[in-house]
Amino acid sequence: MGILSTFDRIVWGISVIVTFVVLFIVGGGWLLSWYPDPIDARAALIAQYFNLVYIAGMFVSALFVGTFFYFIFKFWDREQPAGLD
Amino acid sequence: MDTLEKLEWATIIGGTVLLFGLGALALPVLDALDNPDYYGEPDYVVKVEAGQWYWKFIYPDGSESGELKIKNGDIVRLELESPDVIHSFYVREMGFKVDIIPGKTRIHVISAETPGEYWIQCAEFCGAYHGGMTTKLVIEE
């Protein structure tokens, strides 16, 4: 992690948090994934499992995008011109 | 081991644990859904006929209705059949869909615990009036 500055770490951290929140909303969200209340124990069991998969999926997505940003900062050489100047 | 290698291993091990963990946790749920003996001995059998575009429920005494009426707490064995195309029996509040394939009898056991009226919808596109292929599940006290 030596190559990352404090600024990089803050940006990286915020990116992960923002991505997490965005995926939470875009990926269905509690509002869009609204589902009527279960009316029996089995339905409750199924709903519980779906929620679990949903939350696990959010973590994996956040991790995935977080890794993407990690690589960008890791190999981003700011000594080089950006190519736009 | 450098950071990238650690990250790689964390991804491999984390992903494996997550997948197998979720897989293992899914087993009791799948059993609850698909095992016809999950609730034990059913109280009675209701035959369900799903066709273009209607629902027909045939009770043990031979009577028929367009709405499924059962008593709260009854363990009901549904035997679902279709004379034409594939339909799907869907009650959102019960968290399952059962595809009804022509020529086969699908078995699904239900047991409601909350009296009320709920939607039954066809959840498999079955033609022009698929969207209108709804009826009610009435769970009486």
Ligand SMILES: [Cu+2]
């Ligand atoms: Cu249908």
